Amino acid sequence: MSAAGGTGAPPVALVAGASSGIGAAVARRLAARGSAVALVGRREAELKEVAESIRAAGGTALPLVLDLAEPGGPADAVAMTTAALGQVGLLVCSAGAIRLAAVHETEERHWERQLRVNLTVPFLLAREVLPGMRERGCGWVVNIGSGVGSEVVPGSGGYGVSKHAVHRLTELIHEENRDRGIRAVTVAPGWVSTRLAARPADLGVPEEEVLDAEDIADTVAWLLDRPARMSVGPLIRVEPSASRAAAGDAMTRHLNRSRAEGAGRAAEENR
Numbered sequence: 001m002s003a004a005g006g007t008g009a010p011p012v013a014l015v016a017g018a019s020s021g022i023g024a025a026v027a028r029r030l031a032a033r034g035s036a037v038a039l040v041g042r043r044e045a046e047l048k049e050v051a052e053s054i055r056a057a058g059g060t061a062l063p064l065v066l067d068l069a070e071p072g073g074p075a076d077a078v079a080m081t082t083a084a085l086g087q088v089g090l091l092v093c094s095a096g097a098i099r100l101a102a103v104h105e106t107e108e109r110h111w112e113r114q115l116r117v118n119l120t121v122p123f124l125l126a127r128e129v130l131p132g133m134r135e136r137g138c139g140w141v142v143n144i145g146s147g148v149g150s151e152v153v154p155g156s157g158g159y160g161v162s163k164h165a166v167h168r169l170t171e172l173i174h175e176e177n178r179d180r181g182i183r184a185v186t187v188a189p190g191w192v193s194t195r196l197a198a199r200p201a202d203l204g205v206p207e208e209e210v211l212d213a214e215d216i217a218d219t220v221a222w223l224l225d226r227p228a229r230m231s232v233g234p235l236i237r238v239e240p241s242a243s244r245a246a247a248g249d250a251m252t253r254h255l256n257r258s259r260a261e262g263a264g265r266a267a268e269e270n271r
């Protein structure tokens with residue numbers, strides 16, 4: 001682990017949104033690298049499954065069943081992690097909510113939900129861990145942003161706005177804390193095959209053309225391995241190479257398809 005990890009010992013990690021997809025893959029990777037990892041999410045069975053897979057591989061995992069969007073959720077997550085594993089040295093925010101719609105079609109509750117989960121939760125988690133990192137003179141904050149946080153994609157609505165804002169939040173954290181040995185980076189993926197995204201087959205895209213959660217875990221691991229003299233970021237975009245799998249185009253097609261079907265996929269409601 002590089003200098004932002006401090007003494008060289010793998011830092012205690014807190015992964016928000018670790019019950020599936022990118023967060024689960026990153027949590028497994030961090031545990032394999034020696035970090036004790038707190039896994040946060042709402043779905044208990046899925047969290048326990050990820051924790052079990054980490055323990056089976058010899059790692060240390062603490063599943064925390066919490067709704068981070070609830071008042072006090074982020075503070076509880078950090079307090080429980082600190083009590084059980086020690087001070088958080090690496091924060092990864094992968095919790096995400098998505099509800100695609102044009103601005104004039106966006107319901108206020110969906111707007112607020114996305115801003116809460118995708119922006120306010122990373123802010124609150126960072127605010128909890130940064131004072132300790134500043135005192136110790138080391139730490140990492142990795143936020144999972146999105147390609148649509150950098151590109152203006154019609155229909156990305158509150159999701160695109162929240163991701164754009166979390167990119168800026170991460171830059172602020174980086175600039176405000178770089179002299180204290182803390183690094184903050186946004187990893188902004190394009191289309192990754194997870195439950196949150198459209199299914200490739202539904203949009204006529206071969207599964208192998210979209211990214212896999214492991215690709216994002218690879219990127220995070222690569223980032224953590226950079227030597228202390230290197231500052232990477234503040235934004236790393238990771239996109240599929242195939243143009244038909246480009247996130248913006250895919251999102252527009254997904255939105256149009258959802259409109260044609262009526263209310264869109266019900267499963268998107270609370271993500």
Ligand SMILES: NC(=O)c1ccc[n+]([C@@H]2O[C@H](COP(=O)([O-])OP(=O)(O)OC[C@H]3O[C@@H](n4cnc5c(N)ncnc54)[C@H](OP(=O)(O)O)[C@@H]3O)[C@@H](O)[C@H]2O)c1
Pocket residue numbers: 016017018019020021022023040041042043044046066067068069070093094095096097117144145146147188189190191192193194195196197271
């Ligand atoms: N898949 C893509 O194409 C793609 C592209 C760009 C960016 N991203 C971003 O990548 C991140 C991870 O998404 P994913 O694709 O891996 O999908 P995912 O498998 O659905 O992961 C989302 C995670 O967020 C957690 N979460 C959501 N609301 C939460 C809440 N209120 N409290 C606690 N945890 C909450 C979910 O856990 P519970 O349901 O158990 O709470 C889940 O673990 C998101 O920030 C997403 O915006 C994804």
